[in-house]
Amino acid sequence: MRTITALGAVLAGALAALLPSAGAPAPAEIVVYSARSHYNQEPAFDAFTKKTGIPVKIFGGNAPELFERLHAEGDRTPADVLITVDAGYLWNAARAGLLARVDSPELAQNIPAHLRDPEHRWVGLTVRARTIVYNTRKVTPAELSTYEALGDPRWKGRLCLRTSSHVYNQSLLATMIKRQGEARVEATVRNWVANQPVLINSDTKILEAIAAGQCDVGIANTYYLGRLLAKEPAFPVAPFWANQATTGTHVNISGAGVTAHARNRAAAIKLLEFLSSPEAQQMFADSNFEYPANPQAAVSPVVARWGKFRQDDVNVAAAGEFQAAAVRLADRAGYK
Amino acid sequence: MIRGRSAWTAAAVCVASVLAVPSLAVLASLARPAYRVWAHLWQTQLLEVLGNTLALVAGVGAGTLVVGAGLAWLVVTYRFPGRAVFEWALILPFAVPAYVIGFAFLGLFEFAGPLQGALRRGLGDGVRLPELRSYWGVVTMMTLVFYPYVYFLARTAFREQGAATLETARSLGRSRARAFLQVTLPMARPSLVAGVSLAMMEALADFGTVATFGYRTLTESIYRVWYGMFDRAAAAQLASLLLLFALGLLGLERGLRGRARFVQSQRRGPAPEPQALAGWRRWGATAACAAILGLAFALPVGQLLVWARDAAGGLRAPVFAALLRNTLTLAALAALVAALLALVLAYAARLHPSAAVRLSARSASMGYALPGAVIAVGVLVPLAWLDRLLAGAAELLVGRPGGLLLTGSAAGLLFAYVVRFLSVSFQTVEASLAKIPPSMDDAARSLGASAGGTLRRIHLPLMRGGLLTACILVFVETMKEMPATLLLRPLGLNTLAIEVWERTSESMWTDAAAPALAIVAAGLLPVFLAIRLSARR
Numbered sequence: 001m002r003t004i005t006a007l008g009a010v011l012a013g014a015l016a017a018l019l020p021s022a023g024a025p026a027p028a029e030i031v032v033y034s035a036r037s038h039y040n041q042e043p044a045f046d047a048f049t050k051k052t053g054i055p056v057k058i059f060g061g062n063a064p065e066l067f068e069r070l071h072a073e074g075d076r077t078p079a080d081v082l083i084t085v086d087a088g089y090l091w092n093a094a095r096a097g098l099l100a101r102v103d104s105p106e107l108a109q110n111i112p113a114h115l116r117d118p119e120h121r122w123v124g125l126t127v128r129a130r131t132i133v134y135n136t137r138k139v140t141p142a143e144l145s146t147y148e149a150l151g152d153p154r155w156k157g158r159l160c161l162r163t164s165s166h167v168y169n170q171s172l173l174a175t176m177i178k179r180q181g182e183a184r185v186e187a188t189v190r191n192w193v194a195n196q197p198v199l200i201n202s203d204t205k206i207l208e209a210i211a212a213g214q215c216d217v218g219i220a221n222t223y224y225l226g227r228l229l230a231k232e233p234a235f236p237v238a239p240f241w242a243n244q245a246t247t248g249t250h251v252n253i254s255g256a257g258v259t260a261h262a263r264n265r266a267a268a269i270k271l272l273e274f275l276s277s278p279e280a281q282q283m284f285a286d287s288n289f290e291y292p293a294n295p296q297a298a299v300s301p302v303v304a305r306w307g308k309f310r311q312d313d314v315n316v317a318a319a320g321e322f323q324a325a326a327v328r329l330a331d332r333a334g335y336k
Numbered sequence: 337m338i339r340g341r342s343a344w345t346a347a348a349v350c351v352a353s354v355l356a357v358p359s360l361a362v363l364a365s366l367a368r369p370a371y372r373v374w375a376h377l378w379q380t381q382l383l384e385v386l387g388n389t390l391a392l393v394a395g396v397g398a399g400t401l402v403v404g405a406g407l408a409w410l411v412v413t414y415r416f417p418g419r420a421v422f423e424w425a426l427i428l429p430f431a432v433p434a435y436v437i438g439f440a441f442l443g444l445f446e447f448a449g450p451l452q453g454a455l456r457r458g459l460g461d462g463v464r465l466p467e468l469r470s471y472w473g474v475v476t477m478m479t480l481v482f483y484p485y486v487y488f489l490a491r492t493a494f495r496e497q498g499a500a501t502l503e504t505a506r507s508l509g510r511s512r513a514r515a516f517l518q519v520t521l522p523m524a525r526p527s528l529v530a531g532v533s534l535a536m537m538e539a540l541a542d543f544g545t546v547a548t549f550g551y552r553t554l555t556e557s558i559y560r561v562w563y564g565m566f567d568r569a570a571a572a573q574l575a576s577l578l579l580l581f582a583l584g585l586l587g588l589e590r591g592l593r594g595r596a597r598f599v600q601s602q603r604r605g606p607a608p609e610p611q612a613l614a615g616w617r618r619w620g621a622t623a624a625c626a627a628i629l630g631l632a633f634a635l636p637v638g639q640l641l642v643w644a645r646d647a648a649g650g651l652r653a654p655v656f657a658a659l660l661r662n663t664l665t666l667a668a669l670a671a672l673v674a675a676l677l678a679l680v681l682a683y684a685a686r687l688h689p690s691a692a693v694r695l696s697a698r699s700a701s702m703g704y705a706l707p708g709a710v711i712a713v714g715v716l717v718p719l720a721w722l723d724r725l726l727a728g729a730a731e732l733l734v735g736r737p738g739g740l741l742l743t744g745s746a747a748g749l750l751f752a753y754v755v756r757f758l759s760v761s762f763q764t765v766e767a768s769l770a771k772i773p774p775s776m777d778d779a780a781r782s783l784g785a786s787a788g789g790t791l792r793r794i795h796l797p798l799m800r801g802g803l804l805t806a807c808i809l810v811f812v813e814t815m816k817e818m819p820a821t822l823l824l825r826p827l828g829l830n831t832l833a834i835e836v837w838e839r840t841s842e843s844m845w846t847d848a849a850a851p852a853l854a855i856v857a858a859g860l861l862p863v864f865l866a867i868r869l870s871a872r873r
Binding site: 038060062065069072073074075076077078092163165167170201202203208211213224326327328331336 | 568727823
């Protein structure tokens with residue numbers, strides 16, 4: 001029995017040692033559930049704390065799981081802000097009543113309307129363009145035009161695609177569905193599949209596969225390419241702005257909303273407003289090769305070389321609205 | 337005496353009921369079937385996915401059995417160059433998380449990797465290695481990291497059979513190989529089956545590897561429905577299928593262990609004296625061990641070292657120290673609690689193997705076959721419900737709103753670890769308890785010792801090694817665990833696995849290398865300890 005008592009004491013002691021970090025957050029700080037935590041403590045958040053004196057505590061995780069935690073915690077949640085790297089889960093969180101409406105003229109002024117919730121529960125912070133990428137030694141831009149045209153037989157065996165399990169491709173299909181309806185998008189996806197694409201579950205690996213010659217074209221988010229080019233300027237892959245003559249290139253957002261039960265609502269709104277300001281937007285643009293959501297901020301030099309492009313200005317809420325439909329469509333079309 | 341027995345039964349049923357809550361929460365989703373999702377899955381992928389899952393589990397089972405038992409047999413019965421080192425080193429891959437080995441292999445062997453690049457430059461553009469993103473790729477990865485379960489348990493079993501068993505078989509005219517097939521293997525069946533079924537459960541629950549390799553299993557479908565279709569209820573229903581698989585496996589395991597009870601009837605004889613191998617076999621044995629160890633350990637660790645060297649910015653030392661401290665503390669706690677609860681379940685089953693106790697043990701073991709994130713939500717939902725109830729009550733009493741006590745606490749996270757890994761400690765504790773002849777219990781009890789007293793004075797000293805093994809296995813497993821930690825950890829508490837996740841989720845492998853190496857290094861310590869202990873026995 002004595003060993004068991006001793007064991008119990010050790011357990012209790014060790015639990016207590018973990019406690020300080022488990023304690024309830026001080027009311028003055030903002031707690032952020034963030035699916036964007038992998039960029040370390042981003043400079044924009046530090047700048048906010050420096051400016052206002054309000055500390056920001058980031059709790060990282062996958063959006064679907066942060067959603068579950070927020071949902072389960074209900075009105076007792078410590079979270080003030082939810083950040084995701086895709087519009088779909090913001091849309092879903094808003095639909096589930098986890099995000100509160102924020103009427104801020106500043107946000108409305110800083111961020112274009114198609115990158116914000118029409119009902120003002122979330123707002124885009126950075127823009128992520130998902131477009132066609134190609135091997136500059138094997139393909140000329142003249143051969144490229146639209147996402148749909150990647151289903152042309154000339155790309156048979158030359159196409160690399162991310163698996164349809166990943167949210168970025170689900171969002172792409174979802175906005176296409178919003179624009180064109182399911183039947184046309186399904187035809188497009190069937191054409192892709194008929195080209196026997198190499199399926200790789202990572203944008204970075206797709207870019208590397210294209211550079212190595214495993215395939216010649218693919219679809220990827222441009223900031224991954226920005227990272228590779230910053231490291232290796234001769235990397236033989238370039239972006240092609242898809243669908244410029246039709247709908248514009250598909251964009252998604254990394255965005256944020258204030259939680260429905262935020263304890264620090266006023267400070268949370270202040271944080272979002274700051275993050276949308278040109279000052280903070282410049283920091284986002286400079287640190288990860290994404291496009292700033294606020295058009296007043298400039299893109300980084302690596303990104304500037306790719307030139308300007310026309311974004312698909314359908315509201316990014318479509319990514320959430322049609323995401324489930326996109327998954328079902330991919331399943332039907334045999335796109336794994 | 338009867339009273340002592342029923343107290344143990346009651347304790348076992350209590351423990352199991354609490355531990356079964358997350359699995360039951362998953363099963364409860366079946367109450368409202370998501371017909372549309374099921375119909376869709378049936379039309380598009382369900383059969384393929386079920387077939388893939390079965391094939392994967394079978395492949396990993398066969399792979400780990402052949403590699404694990406084969407290597408254990410080699411190092412226990414033969415002498416060959418390097419044997420003394422291989423004997424312990426072959427356990428090392430256990431410290432390598434599956435998600436790490438997958439990325440390392442892809443990085444090296446895929447089309448864009450350095451090896452294929454060199455081959456194309458040397459031999460022409462048409463040269464290809466077999467595609468790693470395939471069934472065989474996934475089975476190979478999982479076999480390489482899960483075989484140590486089988487190896488570890490088989491090696492102990494082979495040694496404990498002692499020289500006498502093998503000598504008897506040999507004196508009856510059996511060759512070494514025939515003696516192995518006809519005597520050693522069947523006698524080691526409980527250990528082999530336990531090891532293989534742990535590996536198979538891991539394969540069932542794995543998401544990281546199958547997602548990376550684009551191989552669609554039931555677990556992959558669960559995430560597709562949950563993340564992609566925003567339908568957690570339907571995902572939970574799919575996860576119930578996984579539980580069904582797990583129950584089938586457990587049933588199969590009981591069946592394969594057979595009715596036979598394997599008890600060491602008297603004092604163990606000396607371990608068999610290894611026989612020297614001659615000629616090509618000598619180096620063949622060395623090559624086999626080196627090949628497995630190279631692929632499963634040296635290669636991924638080497639790749640991590642290269643990445644770590646290329647990493648742009650490292651973590652600051654105090655941050656790293658905190659990560660390490662959190663990781664070790666959580667893992668140690670989980671290991672202790674899991675061993676303790678496993679002991680309660682196993683001992684209750686020994687005292688009184690009633691249907692209630694057997695069911696308890698089985699239901700408490702189910703968590704191992706569920707993906708970490710599914711378990712995590714299964715823990716989160718009931719915990720948060722209870723928590724909000726408590727917070728409401730506290731508010732009534734104190735008069736001001738309170739926060740959540742359990743959700744996002746270290747205790748909640750520990751609970752998830754124990755639910756997930758109890759199966760590991762239970763298998764080990766039960767196996768080591770089963771080796772103690774029941775006649776010892778009878779003797780102790782007839783001399784007036786209580787059930788607890790017998791456990792303390794007879795069993796515990798005899799099964800110290802088994803308990804320690806259980807602790808070590810759960811310790812290492814907990815350190816590697818990612819999804820449940822991610823969802824349930826307290827605000828501000830990070831671990832090495834979380835740090836790895838942060839980097840890898842954006843393909844920043846060079847930055848993930850240092851924390852991944854730390855997990856491997858921290859896992860080596862207990863593995864060494866286990867070896868030292870089993871060598872002394």
